[in-house]
Amino acid sequence: MRDLKLRVVAAVLFALGLGLCIYKVNVFGLPLQPGQDEEVWTVQARIAFKGSGKPTKVQFAIPHQTPGFVTLDEDFISGNYGLATEDDRENRWANWAVRRANGPQTLYYRISIARDQNSNELTGSTPPFPQAPFYPEPYNSAIKAILDDVRLESADIATYTRELLTQLNADTPNENVELLRGRVNNDEAWVYEISEVLKGARIPNRILYGLELNESINNAQLKPWLQVHNGQRWLSFNPLTGQAGLPENFLVWRIGEGPLVWVDGSGAAEVVFSAARNYREIVDIARKRAERLGSSLVDASLFNLPLETQNVYRILLMVPLGALLVVILRNVVGIRTFGTFMPVLIAMAFRETQLVWGIILFSVMIAVGLSIRFYLDRLMLLLVPRLASVLIIVVIMMIMISILTHQFGGTRAMSVALFPMVIMAMTIERMSIVWEELGAGDALKEGAGSLFTAILGYLLMTNATLSHLFFVFPELLLCMLAITLLFGRYTGYRLTELWRFRAALKFEPPESKS
Amino acid sequence: MISWARRLRERGIVGINQRNAEFIMPYNPRKHFPLVDDKLRTKKLAIENGIAVPELYSTVEIEHDVHTMLDTLKHYSSFVIKPNNGSGGNGVLVIGGRIGSHFSKASGVIVNGQQIQRHTSNILSGMYSLGGVPDTAIIEYRVESDPFFDSISYQGVPDIRVIVFRGMPVASMLRLPTRDSDGKANLHQGAIGVGVDIGTGVTRSGVRANDMTKVHPDTLQPIDGLQLPYWETIMTLAARCSELVGLNYIGVDIVIDRSKGPLVLELNARPGLNVQLATGRGLLFNLRAVEAMDNIPARAEDRVALAREKLG
Numbered sequence: 001m002r003d004l005k006l007r008v009v010a011a012v013l014f015a016l017g018l019g020l021c022i023y024k025v026n027v028f029g030l031p032l033q034p035g036q037d038e039e040v041w042t043v044q045a046r047i048a049f050k051g052s053g054k055p056t057k058v059q060f061a062i063p064h065q066t067p068g069f070v071t072l073d074e075d076f077i078s079g080n081y082g083l084a085t086e087d088d089r090e091n092r093w094a095n096w097a098v099r100r101a102n103g104p105q106t107l108y109y110r111i112s113i114a115r116d117q118n119s120n121e122l123t124g125s126t127p128p129f130p131q132a133p134f135y136p137e138p139y140n141s142a143i144k145a146i147l148d149d150v151r152l153e154s155a156d157i158a159t160y161t162r163e164l165l166t167q168l169n170a171d172t173p174n175e176n177v178e179l180l181r182g183r184v185n186n187d188e189a190w191v192y193e194i195s196e197v198l199k200g201a202r203i204p205n206r207i208l209y210g211l212e213l214n215e216s217i218n219n220a221q222l223k224p225w226l227q228v229h230n231g232q233r234w235l236s237f238n239p240l241t242g243q244a245g246l247p248e249n250f251l252v253w254r255i256g257e258g259p260l261v262w263v264d265g266s267g268a269a270e271v272v273f274s275a276a277r278n279y280r281e282i283v284d285i286a287r288k289r290a291e292r293l294g295s296s297l298v299d300a301s302l303f304n305l306p307l308e309t310q311n312v313y314r315i316l317l318m319v320p321l322g323a324l325l326v327v328i329l330r331n332v333v334g335i336r337t338f339g340t341f342m343p344v345l346i347a348m349a350f351r352e353t354q355l356v357w358g359i360i361l362f363s364v365m366i367a368v369g370l371s372i373r374f375y376l377d378r379l380m381l382l383l384v385p386r387l388a389s390v391l392i393i394v395v396i397m398m399i400m401i402s403i404l405t406h407q408f409g410g411t412r413a414m415s416v417a418l419f420p421m422v423i424m425a426m427t428i429e430r431m432s433i434v435w436e437e438l439g440a441g442d443a444l445k446e447g448a449g450s451l452f453t454a455i456l457g458y459l460l461m462t463n464a465t466l467s468h469l470f471f472v473f474p475e476l477l478l479c480m481l482a483i484t485l486l487f488g489r490y491t492g493y494r495l496t497e498l499w500r501f502r503a504a505l506k507f508e509p510p511e512s513k514s
Numbered sequence: 515m516i517s518w519a520r521r522l523r524e525r526g527i528v529g530i531n532q533r534n535a536e537f538i539m540p541y542n543p544r545k546h547f548p549l550v551d552d553k554l555r556t557k558k559l560a561i562e563n564g565i566a567v568p569e570l571y572s573t574v575e576i577e578h579d580v581h582t583m584l585d586t587l588k589h590y591s592s593f594v595i596k597p598n599n600g601s602g603g604n605g606v607l608v609i610g611g612r613i614g615s616h617f618s619k620a621s622g623v624i625v626n627g628q629q630i631q632r633h634t635s636n637i638l639s640g641m642y643s644l645g646g647v648p649d650t651a652i653i654e655y656r657v658e659s660d661p662f663f664d665s666i667s668y669q670g671v672p673d674i675r676v677i678v679f680r681g682m683p684v685a686s687m688l689r690l691p692t693r694d695s696d697g698k699a700n701l702h703q704g705a706i707g708v709g710v711d712i713g714t715g716v717t718r719s720g721v722r723a724n725d726m727t728k729v730h731p732d733t734l735q736p737i738d739g740l741q742l743p744y745w746e747t748i749m750t751l752a753a754r755c756s757e758l759v760g761l762n763y764i765g766v767d768i769v770i771d772r773s774k775g776p777l778v779l780e781l782n783a784r785p786g787l788n789v790q791l792a793t794g795r796g797l798l799f800n801l802r803a804v805e806a807m808d809n810i811p812a813r814a815e816d817r818v819a820l821a822r823e824k825l826g
Contacts, residue, residue, distance in 0.1 A: 439703075
């Protein structure tokens, strides 16, 4: 097959570029659209206790696995306390220590999290069957009666748990339930009691503590949630209603029993939670996510460059797109332009001036420059001094235009200065030579072709979506390269050639020689 | 649009992309390009190999020589000044005679010595060369058109463009200057392109600005069905040029001088596609036929005989 090698190379490059891009979208959640914001929650725990003046250690449970969320940032604000964190399979702790804690002490733990569809399950090993706890009478008989009752009306662990929760939380409880309820005086203790009852039925279960993040919260406490293990996985239940599943925005803070905070050396601590919602760009969140995943792809990305370098690359990355446009317009359409990539440079100049103003400026300067250039021709100057003269005249024209527009209150005056004058000077020179040798028609045609290409290039290169795509996924350049390579072997007619060779159609086609 | 493209394909019309990708790139080694672009070297090489070219009078290589050039030329009443690395006939100044201290251009316009010097100086500064690099000016014999063309030419010298592929002439056209083209033989400047049959050297109808024509617009003489003189010589000259420069796809421009007969004026490593308009048939059939040939004769005369038989 013709050009097989080229096609293979192009296909590999294209697949590589696109594959990397798709990988980054799916794994890191990098957005394909610019300027998308995502909800970010900042949750703060405030731990307060009274210092005794003695060496003090504080152990505080902090989120470990957070199904449904990805951690973006974590802060420990703890003044002169030393800090270490430790974790086991289920929980994680912050350990603060200080030589002398005097007076009221306050420690803060702050975590920023964003929703993440990729981590929905808590992982962990299958727990052993629990020992049935010991209850004194009459509780023992009451629990036994409840469990027998529930067993009759259920099929498996899930339905058993739901039925038990329904009975225990019924609005009009029976006397056995009433008896149990009398033992506890708050929700947390009640959930603990339910957990014990389930252990009596030898069902592995645990209590999750966490926060429901639906709106900003202040001075809140962790909510308990019940999980039972059915042999394969943990099933979640609202311990107060029997409703299955975790709430959608439930941030799991810690798992199992034991104290949330434990202070050694000073008085008991009080913990309050607050949470606030704000919005951040998805790109930022995706980068944090990638960092958490330990990917070097993002380390090597453009985001880690200094900001001003990033801004340069935002423009530079669009140049290949302009180049591809030139390839298509020249080799497939057949538009003639001054210089190969001059239109791309002009398009970049339009970035500074905005489109309409840029076109006006370009046309006016070329027109005036060209007439002055024709006058210079009569002075019989050598090439390089003539080019230099045109350059000087271009600068003078720019000054005049700037001053004039400023007089009329135009704010564009400043940006004019960045319009690349060397490009203007070269365009004027090229145009005047074409004008002289091939006539005004050809010169105007090439000029119009250049301007047309520059306008298209500008529209393409300033497209916010494309600009975002190429900056976030620079590997798309490989796809661009693949396409350009393929165009490199395009041997079909250019559109303008159809017109150019139209006279040939007046002749009869030759007899078929086959 | 698509049907136009299909109809052009049926006629074997080669587009620029196809010419570049399938003929110039594989058949013309890049390292030989500078030789063709350098008219002076081509000319010297041609003389060494006995190929007839217009006589070289002088060259101007540095700005300083511009002052003395008129002195050097005082023995010649007519001459041509052109850039060594120019293309497409740009920067060619044809002086047809002297009127006192002034010169008359081929078009009849009178110029003075200073204007000639300035033109030469422009050539040296690279105004007409590819990429604007400094260049050399060549001053050579001014070809006087053969009387055969008197009735079908306006001013200038008609030339014959022959496309040579793998040493075989595959297409040719006669380019006739008109009043519109200012005596130049460039089709896009208004000259007429007339297809010439490779086998016989007889002209067919011509094309001028995309219109078919059978008469010269200025002299109103018929341009079709004319037997060109020296046809065998012209074909052989063209075929030999190919081996001279080591390129397999070239355009050879040949003029017929009143006294010296056919002379090779210029070689082109990227010959244009206008010949297809003049001959009214695409290049592709002949190119593919030559591409398929296994043993192409080593002698230019044999190649021409083969081409005249098979490709006419």
